[in-house]
Amino acid sequence: MNFRAIPLSAWIGIIGVAIAFFCAIFGPWIAPFGETDVVGDVWAPPGGEFLFGTDNLGRDLLSRLIFGARTTILVALAATVLSFALGMLLSFAAAVTGGIVDQVLSRVNDLMMSIPMLIFALVVLAVLPQSLLVLVLVMAVLDSTRVYRLGRAVALDVAVMEFVEAARLRGEGTGWIIFREILPNTLAPLLAEFGLRFAFSILFLSTLSFLGLGIQPPAADWGGMVKDNKDGILFGVSAALIPGAAIAFLAICVNLIVDWLLKRASSLRGGRGDG
Amino acid sequence: MSASTETTKAPAQPLSTPASKPDGNPLLRLILKRLGLSAVLLFAVSLMISGGIEALPGDFATTYLGQSATPEAVENIRKDLGLDRPWAERYLSWLGGIAHGDFGTSWASRNSVGEQIANRLGNSLFLAFFAALISVPLSITLGMVAVQFRDRWPDKIVSLASLAAISLPEFFIGYLLILFFAVKLGIATFPATVYDGMGVMDRLSAIALPVATLVLVVLAHMMRMTRAAILNVMSSPYIETAELKGLGAWRIIAHHAAPNAVSPVVNVVALNLAYLVVGVVVVEVVFVYPGIGQYMVDAVKVRDMPVVQACGLIFAAFYILLNMAADMIAIIANPRLRHPR
Numbered sequence: 126m127n128f129r130a131i132p133l134s135a136w137i138g139i140i141g142v143a144i145a146f147f148c149a150i151f152g153p154w155i156a157p158f159g160e161t162d163v164v165g166d167v168w169a170p171p172g173g174e175f176l177f178g179t180d181n182l183g184r185d186l187l188s189r190l191i192f193g194a195r196t197t198i199l200v201a202l203a204a205t206v207l208s209f210a211l212g213m214l215l216s217f218a219a220a221v222t223g224g225i226v227d228q229v230l231s232r233v234n235d236l237m238m239s240i241p242m243l244i245f246a247l248v249v250l251a252v253l254p255q256s257l258l259v260l261v262l263v264m265a266v267l268d269s270t271r272v273y274r275l276g277r278a279v280a281l282d283v284a285v286m287e288f289v290e291a292a293r294l295r296g297e298g299t300g301w302i303i304f305r306e307i308l309p310n311t312l313a314p315l316l317a318e319f320g321l322r323f324a325f326s327i328l329f330l331s332t333l334s335f336l337g338l339g340i341q342p343p344a345a346d347w348g349g350m351v352k353d354n355k356d357g358i359l360f361g362v363s364a365a366l367i368p369g370a371a372i373a374f375l376a377i378c379v380n381l382i383v384d385w386l387l388k389r390a391s392s393l394r395g396g397r398g399d400g
Numbered sequence: 401m402s403a404s405t406e407t408t409k410a411p412a413q414p415l416s417t418p419a420s421k422p423d424g425n426p427l428l429r430l431i432l433k434r435l436g437l438s439a440v441l442l443f444a445v446s447l448m449i450s451g452g453i454e455a456l457p458g459d460f461a462t463t464y465l466g467q468s469a470t471p472e473a474v475e476n477i478r479k480d481l482g483l484d485r486p487w488a489e490r491y492l493s494w495l496g497g498i499a500h501g502d503f504g505t506s507w508a509s510r511n512s513v514g515e516q517i518a519n520r521l522g523n524s525l526f527l528a529f530f531a532a533l534i535s536v537p538l539s540i541t542l543g544m545v546a547v548q549f550r551d552r553w554p555d556k557i558v559s560l561a562s563l564a565a566i567s568l569p570e571f572f573i574g575y576l577l578i579l580f581f582a583v584k585l586g587i588a589t590f591p592a593t594v595y596d597g598m599g600v601m602d603r604l605s606a607i608a609l610p611v612a613t614l615v616l617v618v619l620a621h622m623m624r625m626t627r628a629a630i631l632n633v634m635s636s637p638y639i640e641t642a643e644l645k646g647l648g649a650w651r652i653i654a655h656h657a658a659p660n661a662v663s664p665v666v667n668v669v670a671l672n673l674a675y676l677v678v679g680v681v682v683v684e685v686v687f688v689y690p691g692i693g694q695y696m697v698d699a700v701k702v703r704d705m706p707v708v709q710a711c712g713l714i715f716a717a718f719y720i721l722l723n724m725a726a727d728m729i730a731i732i733a734n735p736r737l738r739h740p741r
């Protein structure tokens with residue numbers, strides 16, 4: 126791994142993600158005010174005591190942004206990790222076993238993917254009780270359908286290679302074939318996909334929170350903060366745009382890293398690096 | 401469900417049927433198969449929505465009345481809403497009702513869901529139609545420009561813009577446009593209110609900002625995918641051959657690349673129109689636009705299940721239909737299937 130070989134765009138992405146994670150981890154120590162403390166006037170302008178101004182209830186926007194980083198990143202990350210674990214396990218199992226297992230899993234996956242993700246989430250969240258765990262699970266299960274599709278395609282590519290057949294003829298079990306033969310050879314595209322899904326999870330969570338169906342107040346999260354402050358737009362108060370910009374910033378940074386990973390993966394395979 | 405799985409299955413079929421069989425039109429057969437698949441899918445989706453709602457934990461009656469509701473009151477409201485009947489019976493009557501346009505009654509407002517949807521669906525389609533009208537030609541042109549100037553500055557700008565647009569949440573773009581054009585400059589209207597009997601010009605000016613938002617959201621995806629699709633064709637060996645033969649750039653594009661690029665590009669367009677269907681939900685909420693997306697989100701918040709079910713089914717139906725259209729166009733445009741061997 127050569128640090129010089131990392132392009133500038135990827136460095137911007139890495140630094141941006143590092144800042145966001147730093148805020149998420151050390152939030153309570155670096156935030157100037159508490160998460161739910163009312164400290165000033167409603168929609169105080171940026172500058173002075175409050176760097177970004179205050180929100181619709183007079184809470185410090187910067188502090189809520191920092192606390193929001195924790196909630197947003199934690200939930201999005203948890204959902205992505207879970208969806209990856211689920212999607213990978215099922216897709217590799219389907220690709221390795223084949224036959225009826227593959228057929229059933231793939232058809233169920235097709236069915237779930239035939240409903241747009243947001244619509245599916247809306248229907249499901251209309252029924253389920255509102256809680257953080259439910260939110261993470263719903264996001265993870267819906268997201269895992271996309272992971273499954275990629276994972277199956279990638280694993281099928283690798284599963285027909287000679288070394289997999291050799292392992293099978295050696296008498297290795299399905300578990301060994303999945304974790305020791307296929308997984309190491311599919312790591313690069315999967316890592317890029319992980320980043321892509323993480324960026325998507327951030328956007329998806331923010332959208333749900335913005336619609337009032339994600340993380341519930343008074344906990345700070347970026348999408349919810351946009352919703353809280355949206356009425357200010359009419360008076361020219363830009364408080365709603367700051368958390369929106371934070372979401373965009375984090376998503377762009379993650380995507381920059383993904384782009385670099387994808388390019389690297391395709392150049393390792395000898396591709397021409399086309400989009 | 402993708403075009404690729406369908407088309408890869410295709411060549412195997414003529415081989416499996418005896419050569420003497422006369423109905424050897426693989427094109428027609430594939431299209432009929434795809435139609436049937438969509439119908440099955442739609443039915444399965446209706447079953448899944450209804451069954452899923454039934455199977456998931458959570459009781460509307462208790463949510464509706466609050467935690468302290470007496471069991472009798474809960475029982476009454478369940479009977480009132482018809483929830484005491486078995487699920488299969490309710491599902492069948494729901495499906496039967498949809499067959500003649502009856503989507504049931506809203507629990508919250510006691511209005512007919514079908515009537516509400518009929519009004520609002522028109523509004524949503526109006527919005528989506530204009531967004532598509534602008535974004536489709538624009539993105540195809542920009543995608544071609546990006547390919548033509550590959551790795552030079554127009555291409556770099558296109559990829560940078562699409563990266564930004566993919567990362568920006570819809571509501572952020574929407575509020576940015578509102579703050580800039582409606583509040584600061586005052587040249588656009590917010591909220592985007594439309595009502596019956598509104599003049600066409602008024603209506604168009606009301607939806608200018610939501611359409612702009614949708615265009616920006618879809619444009620990037622469509623541009624990126626168009627670029628990839630055209631690039632894929634342009635980097636194939638027979639284009640290289642044409643170049644080496646000394647053919648002119650336009651002849652290569654018109655005679656060699658275009659016939660093979662049409663189907664992936666149209667596929668891209670249909671897929672992105674399907675994406676537009678979903679984008680409408682958030683944009684409608686941002687602009688307080690009286691469409692079906694707003695209706696659904698409001699219903700989800702109060703757990704008004706008949707409305708949620710109906711809207712969910714309609715969104716899914718549009719999505720499935722557009723995906724089907726994408727696949728069918730890919731099948732029809734595939735010259736290998738038009739000339740069965």
